[in-house]
Amino acid sequence: MDEESPDGVVFKDDSFSSDLLRQLNDLRQSKTLTDVNICSGAWEVPCHRNVLASSSPYFKAMFCSHFRESTEAKVWLRGISATTLEQVVTYVYTGEVHITAANVLPLMEAAAMLQYPRVFEACSSYLQSQLAPSNCLGLARLAEILNCESLKEKAREVALSRFPEVAASADLKELCAAELRDYLGDDRLCGEEEKVFEALMAWVRHDLEARWPHMQELLRQVRLPYIHPAYFHHFIANEALLQASPACQAVLETARKQMFSLYSPSSRDCQPPGHIPPRSCYQDCLLLLGGQKDSQQTTRDVLLYSVQTGQWQSLAKLPTRLYKASAVTLHRSVYVLGGVAVGEGKSVICGSVYIFSLKLNRWRQGEPMLAARYSHRSAAHRNFIFSIGGTGEGQELLGSMERYDSVCDAWESMAGMPVAVLQPAVAVKDQRLYLFGGEDIMQNPVRLVQVYHISRNTWFKMETRMIKNVCAPAVVLGERIVIVGGYTRRILAYDPQANKFVKCADMKDRRMHHGAAVMGDKLYVTGGRRLTTDCSIEDSASFDCYDPETDTWTSQGQLPHTLFDHACLTLQCIPHAAGLT
Known part of the structure; x- marks a missing residue:
């Protein structure tokens, strides 16, 4: 493609960069001009330092600084499997990577470590497309570890919008107290308060001894005034675990007073002190x-x-x-x-x-x-x-x-x-x-x-x-x-x-x-x-x-x-x- 300029014509070859990359990959595969072997365990692949350094800040720092790897013939990358490393090298020399359910997690971790942000986001997009109530809590935790905001927010959105299904998953019982509090306290949580309460009690009973101290704090995240009064009376006020905790009894007594204000025929229509609004999903x-x-x-x-x-x-x-x-x-x-x-x-x-x-x-x-x-x-x-x-x-x-x-x-x-x-x-x-x-x-x-x-x-x-x-x-x-x-x-x-x-x-x-x-x-x-x-x-x-x-x-x-x-x-x-x- 040509573009006119004041003093002539600028020639642009749109296929030049892809042709160049293809030629570099041919050189790598024939081990021509390669000057370093990237290794994982017993597996190693010949590469060009300048190509790797051009593709990633991680390799640029490794080969263009005074690290010992800048002169060594072989460089071992710890924590990355041979299969994953091969996929990364293929991406460097072709611009393509095949993402599947089997390889997406190790590939995403490698992309984070070796600083390939586009591969990282591609893995994130793939995981977002696979999100379901059965896996969203685990993927939210992974996103937190990998500092992937896009996946974290999408996984959280699924967890909140599909909460009744998420509450039935095994992953909910594996959350720590802080994580559960974060979900139960979110105004965007989409579920009846009865279901929120049931999820909390299932979580507590999963490891009663360790989780007992967190009962009061987590019970406060349940918007008790919006629970049907008959359910509150029959299933919450008479819950043995709550009756055994003076702190939880205090929470229930406050809720009972609010419920009295909300539901009793002798109360006023004004909102009671400490009124909690319904969740925004309603x-x-x-x-x-x-x-x-x-x-x-x-x-x-x-x-x-x-x-x-x-x-x-x-x-x-x-x-x-x-x-x-x-x-x-x-x-x-x-x-x-x-x-x-x-x-x-x-x-x-x-x-x-x-x-x-x-x-x-x-x-x-x-x-x-x-x-x-x-x-x-x-x-x-x-x-x-x-x-x-x-x-x-x-x-x-x-x-x-x-x-x-x-x-x-x-x-x-x-x-x-x-x-x-x-x-x-x-x-x-x-x-x-x-x-x-x-x-x-x-x-x-x-x-x-x-x-x-x-x-x-x-x-x-x-x-x-x-x-x-x-x-x-x-x-x-x-x-x-x-x-x-x-x-x-x-x-x-x-x-x-x-x-x-x-x-x-x-x-x-x-x-x-x-x-x-x-x-x-x-x-x-x-x-x-x-x-x-x-x-x-x-x-x-x-x-x-x-x-x-x-x-x-x-x-x-x-x-x-x-x-x-x-x-x-x-x-x-x-x-x-x-x-x-």
């Missing part, structure tokens, strides 16, 4: 369940939306078609309560409870409610679920409320609401359960706010002209409760501390029977039915987002189909554990 996802699909068909569909991907994913269907059931999330599970079971030409009002695990993508039946009901409302608070009002088996309007304790797996009757209403907006904030509006038995709007004090099991009511909502959801957004539509475009934000309502930016349409949930600091509204300008009713597939910072609405596109009377929930999950991509 993400909020939007879940839509059941409702009336296209052509008003009761559906069993369960749809999950990820903000990160902007995609909808179908999950395991509801076990049965349920009309006007209610649903809540509790301890990263979904509870679907009551409703009218539809099928085989008949409808039955039921008190059944179905529980969905996103991790397993599976439904199971839970303890049924005390009373069968539909068109009721439910709310979760701490480790409790409250199921309120609705229509009973005799089509009567119910004013009763019952409460489910997820630790005891039992329902109990609580104080009934002052005024029985259908389809109010419901939210829980600051130890109080709020019911906004709704309608009476004659389908007239009720202009009431009914408030239930959770720890006192008492109600009181407030009349207000601001309320006139029916079939509207309510959500907690920051410090306020937001009532979203309900035969109106209006959005009302209620401040419980000041007992004041504030109007927010209106929705585009008058909506009812829609869903609403909060993800992050934004409100998402799904589907429903809308009143058109000529007062006809249309089913909707709209998907909108409200930003309280700017008091504006933006469209998120469309749902996969029109949908109303569905449950719309936010569920915290670990995407990898739940099979989400």
Whole structure:
């Protein structure tokens, strides 16, 4: 290839360097002009000092300084096998090396010792491509020894992102206490805290005598407040090894107090002292369940939306078609309560409870409610679920409320609401359960706010002209409760501390029977039915987002189909554990 210059042409021979290297390798193989033998044990290979010195700082220092090797006819390289040394020499004279599972580790060590950084990185890349939960801990330790940051970070990433599988590997039990502490304490660890605790106990039991002194320090790395309270009570608080350690008992007592603050009905909503945030791997996802699909068909569909991907994913269907059931999330599970079971030409009002695990993508039946009901409302608070009002088996309007304790797996009757209403907006904030509006038995709007004090099991009511909502959801957004539509475009934000309502930016349409949930600091509204300008009713597939910072609405596109009377929930999950991509 030629390039013009001001005073002529610069000729470039792109194949010259490769041809030269090939000629040098021919000279080496024929032992022509070679002046040193590189040896490993009984194996030796003739080489050219100048070629070796040009290829590596290690050999340059050896042959161009006053070391004795600079004049010796034979040089032994300790710690490098004959096979590996042959591969290194081949690389020097050809620029090629064959990396396999069998030779990658000795080759990488030799490349580090003899200062061939490109071979070293090539070995690192190969190992990164072979990373799996079964070998990532060992390769992370090797990377630490060889000071290979790229491999170390990638191996650590696999160990953290695939922790449940890594915890089952033999390598985890071989970690030292400092290494295990480093993994368990990492905010990026992707696994339920129950699995973190089980991994810790398996590690301790592997060498109990030597590892016993590290129990307290390592137990502190488990984020105990995020463990299901029933699991904490049955499997952690009663663990014999922990009971035998006063230091660990102190850790558990602190966690128990935090758990009491997080889960007890008599605690405040503020974060307790020393509050530990959940690990960063948990993400909020939007879940839509059941409702009336296209052509008003009761559906069993369960749809999950990820903000990160902007995609909808179908999950395991509801076990049965349920009309006007209610649903809540509790301890990263979904509870679907009551409703009218539809099928085989008949409808039955039921008190059944179905529980969905996103991790397993599976439904199971839970303890049924005390009373069968539909068109009721439910709310979760701490480790409790409250199921309120609705229509009973005799089509009567119910004013009763019952409460489910997820630790005891039992329902109990609580104080009934002052005024029985259908389809109010419901939210829980600051130890109080709020019911906004709704309608009476004659389908007239009720202009009431009914408030239930959770720890006192008492109600009181407030009349207000601001309320006139029916079939509207309510959500907690920051410090306020937001009532979203309900035969109106209006959005009302209620401040419980000041007992004041504030109007927010209106929705585009008058909506009812829609869903609403909060993800992050934004409100998402799904589907429903809308009143058109000529007062006809249309089913909707709209998907909108409200930003309280700017008091504006933006469209998120469309749902996969029109949908109303569905449950719309936010569920915290670990995407990898739940099979989400």
